Amino acid sequence: MEDYDPLALENQLCFPLYAASKELTRQYKPLLGPLGLTYTQYVAMMALWEHDGITVGELGAKLYLDSATLTPLLKRLENHGYVQRERSKEDERAVIVTLTDEGRDLRKRAVDVPFCMAGCLKLAPEEALELKRLLTKVLQSFA
């Protein structure tokens, strides 16, 4: 290992992580486009399908996003008719995000998306699990 180059692209761990993430969201496009969603809007909807009626801050904590990203994104989802945004009565600082009927119905049209992605991801099931475990570990090391 005498001539190991720490700055060679080939020797990076972070670069394939960065590149794979970009390529992945590109793969989602043909699946999400018909639903009128970008990838980030899709993960926001996933969070809301699980936890309807949470605040912008709570949503951001789940998605690792702040209000600078979420506020305009949620306005776009609102314009699409998928969510509703309203100030909390109990705490006027917080904004509650609620699914509309259309937003809830969208879930049915999205259930095939994870299955399609699993198909184009050429990993053995145990490799996919190990990858997820390692990525979660990386993510947690930045807590």
Next chain:
Amino acid sequence: MEDYDPLALENQLCFPLYAASKELTRQYKPLLGPLGLTYTQYVAMMALWEHDGITVGELGAKLYLDSATLTPLLKRLENHGYVQRERSKEDERAVIVTLTDEGRDLRKRAVDVPFCMAGCLKLAPEEALELKRLLTKVLQSFA
């Protein structure tokens, strides 16, 4: 596994990939800021330190980026004095990207960056290798 939810955020492989990539570039910021680089500019410089004098298209192939992203990015690097852009004499369609002296010198100030990142990434060496292998495999499945 009767009530397995394919749309739960917790069950996604792609979401931690997306989130980890974002958090990672955030970790790079304090290291790259003093060098006057963003993360994408940094990987572009890594590619150029290895292959000086390549075209925008060749650079894009290495980084999985197209000219819409690279042209403005390279102009910023040019304004910083790190690279030079000039039309190829042999093929006037192509633009050659060349490092300046300052761009080459920057490499010395960047050699510690991968080491610092390895430190904040709390993975065992064999886990890091396995993660890199799996990410590369994902990336190649989109060839």
Next chain:
DNA sequence: CGCTATACAATCGCGCACGATTATATCATG
């Protein structure tokens, strides 16, 4: 040689992503 097809970079438009700031509401504390 002329003419179409292809290649290449640049440009445009839109949507993240985020550090920093701002405005408002709530909390804490004396």
Next chain:
DNA sequence: CATGATATAATCGTGCGCGATTGTATAGCG
């Protein structure tokens, strides 16, 4: 209860990221 501290979302500015389009240069082909 008043006032400073904290919390929350919105806003602003900059830089990706990319699909689509444009303009120019080269290649291919009759």
